[in-house]
Amino acid sequence: xxxxxxxxxxxxxxxxxxxxxxxxxxSKFHRKKTLLIDFDAxxxxxxGLGFDPDEHDSLASVLxxxxxxxxxxxQTPIKGLDLIPADTWLERVEVTGSLASDRYSHExxxxxxxxxxxxxxxxxxxxxxxxxxxSALIAATHAVVCATPEFYSVKxxxxxxxxxxxxxxxxxxxxxxxxxxxxxxxxxxxDAFLSVVEEAFPNKALKxxxxxxxxxxxxxxxxxxxYLTSPTARAAHDFRKITKELLGRLK
Numbered sequence: 419x420x421x422x423x424x425x426x427x428x429x430x431x432x433x434x435x436x437x438x439x440x441x442x443x444x445s446k447f448h449r450k451k452t453l454l455i456d457f458d459a460x461x462x463x464x465x466g467l468g469f470d471p472d473e474h475d476s477l478a479s480v481l482x483x484x485x486x487x488x489x490x491x492x493q494t495p496i497k498g499l500d501l502i503p504a505d506t507w508l509e510r511v512e513v514t515g516s517l518a519s520d521r522y523s524h525e526x527x528x529x530x531x532x533x534x535x536x537x538x539x540x541x542x543x544x545x546x547x548x549x550x551x552x553s554a555l556i557a558a559t560h561a562v563v564c565a566t567p568e569f570y571s572v573k574x575x576x577x578x579x580x581x582x583x584x585x586x587x588x589x590x591x592x593x594x595x596x597x598x599x600x601x602x603x604x605x606x607x608x609d610a611f612l613s614v615v616e617e618a619f620p621n622k623a624l625k626x627x628x629x630x631x632x633x634x635x636x637x638x639x640x641x642x643x644x645y646l647t648s649p650t651a652r653a654a655h656d657f658r659k660i661t662k663e664l665l666g667r668l669k
Contacts, residue, residue: 420668421531421539422594423558425582426565427574429545432599433564434462435634437542439657440562440664442643445498447658448665450537453491456504457554458544464503467494468641471505478507480530481523482515487530495642500536512549524549528557528589547581555585560594562664563619567598567611575618593622594667597660601627626659 424437437454444450456463461471474492479485491500507514517523531539541554555561561582565572575596582593596619598611605611615623631653637644644654 419534419536419539420560421541421558422560422562423541423543423551423554424562424564425543425551425555425578426545426563427547427578428570431545431564431566432597432628432634433545434458434466434542435638435653436562436564436597436599436628436657436660437540438463438466439643439645439654440661441538441540442494442496442499442645443658443661444538444665445496446645448661449498451498451535452538452540453500453502453534453536454494455502455531455539455541455554457508457541457550458504459506459509460544461504461506462638463542464501466638466641467501467643469501469503471503474503474505476505476508477502477527477530478505478511481511481517481526487534495646508550524553525556527553531557547578551581552585555582555591556589558591560592560668562594563596563622565596565598565615566600567602567605567608568600572611572614572618575614579618593619594664595624596622597624597628599628600630602630603627624660624663626656626663628653628656628660 426433441452441454445452464471475490480487494501543551543554629652633648633651634653637647640647
């Protein structure tokens with residue numbers, strides 16, 4: 419089982435859209451049994467798959483030992499794709515209940531996820547270097563970094579690289595790739611941005627970039643991935659190519 423943490427240092431990098439569409443592509447087009455974990459209290463991934471965060475339990479109750487992980491898994495409209503929703507409790511879960519007194523609390527997610535029987539588990543993390551992100555990276559076998567070709571996004575890549583590397587020194591995990599979204603092939607500063615990515619994550623930038631596409635936002639409104647709402651959209655094409663590229667790197 420491959421457990422992949424989807425990370426970014428700031429919001430607006432299409433991190434959640436990338437997690438959703440890569441996982442959905444693996445299930446729909448590659449017949450992989452896949453689990454998405456929404457580990458961000460904003461619950462955008464949960465809403466993006468048509469679920470109301472207020473109506474479902476998150477991984478918080480499992481981390482606190484109140485429920486088993488199977489109790490919080492829900493099925494999505496994509497065959498073979500399951501979801502663990504998020505809720506606002508996740509935001510401060512590490513300072514409440516049994517986690518507050520556990521000095522190794524950041525390792526609890528790894529213990530919970532390890533027995534699962536999926537081909538892939540994707541963990542959508544908050545856009546910050548917090549307890550939730552650290553827990554996800556410790557539980558992961560791989561990480562995928564999301565960024566956009568703009569100043570504040572790439573500026574944080576070095577710090578994110580240091581954060582990931584510090585965890586990888588203690589827990590075996592490697593960066594699988596860096597996804598650049600909202601890509602304009604004619605952008606004047608593309609080479610400069612790519613050089614920054616290369617410096618922070620050498621040889622990790624994916625060849626395929628996700629182009630700007632309003633269809634991504636429209637799909638989120640419907641609570642479904644692009645493959646069900648606009649299967650011919652250019653972003654749908656890009657995410658499918660990225661999925662194949664990531665599979666190739668895993669081989």
